[in-house]
Amino acid sequence: MQGATSVCTSVRSIVLLCFVLIGLPFVSAQAQTLADKVIEHDLDNGLKLLMVERDATPTFTAYITLGVGAVNETSEYRGVAHLLEHMLFKGTRTLGTVDYEQEKPLLEQIEQVGAKLDELRTRRDVDPDEVQQLEQRLDRLQQEHKKFVVKDEFARIYAENGGVGYNAFTSKDLTSYLISLPSNKLELWAAIESDRMKNAVLREFYTEREVIKEERRRSYETSPRGLLYENLLATAFTVHPYRNPIIGWMSDIENLTLEETRSFLKRYYAPTNTVIALVGDIDPAETIALIERYFGDIDPGVPVMPVTAVEPPQNGEKRRHVQFDAEPQLSMAFHKPTLPSREDYVFDLLDQILGQGPTSRLYRSLVLEKQIATAVSTYGAPGARYPNLYVINATPRHPHTVEEVEEAIMAEIERLTREPVSEAELEKARSRLRTDRLRFLRGNNGLARMLTYYQSVAGDWRYLVNYDRKVAQLDAEDIVQVARQWLTKANRTVVTLSAEGEKQ
Incomplete structure (x- = not known):
C-alpha cells in the first residue's frame, strides 16, 4: 500500500544484503566491480546522484532517499516523518488539484480552524460546545474542499506511463520514494519528483491524521506482533529515540499540527539530505544534465543533525x-x-x-x-x-x-x-x-535501494x-x-x- 508500508519494516533485510559484484546474468566473466560501475554526481545544493547503467531492458528504477526518519524526531513531533510519507502523496500546486488558486483560500481556512481545534483540545478548561462547533465547521470545510482534490494523481500518471512499484517507506533512519518506469519516461519522473520537492501541498491533513490513528490501532494496539515489538523497543532503550515507534504513540499522532509538519518538511526534505539512485537503461551524461535542470535550483535545506542521545550501558536484565x-x-x-x-x-x-x-x-x-x-x-x-x-x-x-x-x-x-x-x-x-x-x-x-541506503546510513555507498x-x-x-x-x-x-x- 503506497505511503504506509514501512512502520514495521525489518532492518534485517537491509543490513545483510550488501554486494560487491552486480551479478547479472548478462554481465561477462570479466564483469566490472560495483565500484567501477557506479557513477556519482554531486549538485551544488548538496543533492547526491548515483547511477548504474544497465541496458538489459528499456527500463530504470529510481529511488529518492532522504536521510531523515523517526530517529530525528523530538518529543514535540514524534510520528511526523511517517505522517509526511502519507502527506507527500497528496500532490503539489499543480498535481492533485483541479485549481490551486481557488483551493488555497479554503486550505487556509481549514488550517485556521484545525489549529484552533487542536489548541482547544489541549486545554483543561475547554468548553465542549465550542469544540463541537469547531469540529462541525472543520467537517463542513473539508467536505467543501473535496471538490478541488484529485485523488492519487501521482499514481495515475505513473501507471498511465508504464510505471510499476510506485511506493514509499519510512524507517527509523530514512524515508524513500521509489518507482520503476520505461527508460523514455526519465524526464517525466524528474518533473514530477522535483515538483514534489519544491511545491508539495499538505492537503487533507486532518483526515489523513485520522487514517494514521486507525493504522496505529490496526498495526500495534490490536496486533500481538506489533504490541510485542513496540514494548520490546520501549523496554530495551531508555534514552535513545530508537525506543519510539515510527508511527508515533497515539497521543503524538493526535497532537501533530500542520504547522509542525510543514516546518519539518521545509527543513529536512531537501537536497542536502537527499540521495537519488537511478539504475537501468539510462545515459549517465544526459541524466546528469536532466537532474541538474530539474533539481539544481532547489534550496539546499538544513542538514539533519546527528542524534546526540547515547543509550547508557544496560548493566542488568x-x-x-x-x-x-x-x-x-x-x-x-x-x-x-x-x-x-x-x-x-x-x-x-x-x-x-x-x-x-x-x-x-x-x-x-x-x-x-x-x-x-x-x-x-x-x-x-x-x-x-x-x-x-x-x-x-x-x-x-x-x-x-x-x-x-x-x-x-x-x-x-x-x-x-x-x-x-x-x-x-x-x-x-x-x-x-x-x-x-x-x-x-x-x-x-x-541495487538502487542499497546504494541510497548505505549512502544515507553509512555515509558512503562504498561500504x-x-x-x-x-x-x-x-x-x-x-x-x-x-x-x-x-x-x-x-x-x-x-x-x-x-x-x-x-x-x-
Whole structure:
C-alpha cells in the first residue's frame, strides 16, 4: 500500500544484503566491480546522484532517499516523518488539484480552524460546545474542499506511463520514494519528483491524521506482533529515540499540527539530505544534465543533525510482560554496535549460524529436535545509523511455555560462547550471505535501494564494496568473543506476551 508500508519494516533485510559484484546474468566473466560501475554526481545544493547503467531492458528504477526518519524526531513531533510519507502523496500546486488558486483560500481556512481545534483540545478548561462547533465547521470545510482534490494523481500518471512499484517507506533512519518506469519516461519522473520537492501541498491533513490513528490501532494496539515489538523497543532503550515507534504513540499522532509538519518538511526534505539512485537503461551524461535542470535550483535545506542521545550501558536484565488475547510469544533482544564496526560484521555471520533458515541452530533445536516452538526468527532492529539490537523471536508450541523456549534459546547462545563454530559452518554462513546478496541485487530495484541506503546510513555507498573482504577476515574466535561480550544476561531485554492468567 503506497505511503504506509514501512512502520514495521525489518532492518534485517537491509543490513545483510550488501554486494560487491552486480551479478547479472548478462554481465561477462570479466564483469566490472560495483565500484567501477557506479557513477556519482554531486549538485551544488548538496543533492547526491548515483547511477548504474544497465541496458538489459528499456527500463530504470529510481529511488529518492532522504536521510531523515523517526530517529530525528523530538518529543514535540514524534510520528511526523511517517505522517509526511502519507502527506507527500497528496500532490503539489499543480498535481492533485483541479485549481490551486481557488483551493488555497479554503486550505487556509481549514488550517485556521484545525489549529484552533487542536489548541482547544489541549486545554483543561475547554468548553465542549465550542469544540463541537469547531469540529462541525472543520467537517463542513473539508467536505467543501473535496471538490478541488484529485485523488492519487501521482499514481495515475505513473501507471498511465508504464510505471510499476510506485511506493514509499519510512524507517527509523530514512524515508524513500521509489518507482520503476520505461527508460523514455526519465524526464517525466524528474518533473514530477522535483515538483514534489519544491511545491508539495499538505492537503487533507486532518483526515489523513485520522487514517494514521486507525493504522496505529490496526498495526500495534490490536496486533500481538506489533504490541510485542513496540514494548520490546520501549523496554530495551531508555534514552535513545530508537525506543519510539515510527508511527508515533497515539497521543503524538493526535497532537501533530500542520504547522509542525510543514516546518519539518521545509527543513529536512531537501537536497542536502537527499540521495537519488537511478539504475537501468539510462545515459549517465544526459541524466546528469536532466537532474541538474530539474533539481539544481532547489534550496539546499538544513542538514539533519546527528542524534546526540547515547543509550547508557544496560548493566542488568530487563523484563516486561504484555497481556493480550493471543498465543504466547517471546521476544529477546541484546544491545549491539552498528556498522561499520567489526562486531556488526560478526553479527551478520553469527545471525546466519544461529537463526537464519531451516538449518540454523535455533530452528533445528527448538522446532525440529525438541519441538517446543512452532516458529523462531532473528533480525537486527530497529535501525542501523546508531547502535541497535539483535532480536530473537519465538512462538512456543502448546503445551510448552515461554520459559522452556527461553531456556533453549539461551542454551544455544551459551554454546556459541563455549565452542568455536566449525570452518564448514562458518563457510556455509559466508556462502549464504553472498548468495542472498547476489539474488537481491540482481534487479534494478535492489541495487538502487542499497546504494541510497548505505549512502544515507553509512555515509558512503562504498561500504558495499568492502563488505565481502571484511566478512572473509572473520573467524570462529571472533564469533565466540562477540557472543561472550554482547549476548549476555545483563545486556538482555525479554518481553513475553500471552492472555491474562496464562502461565509465564
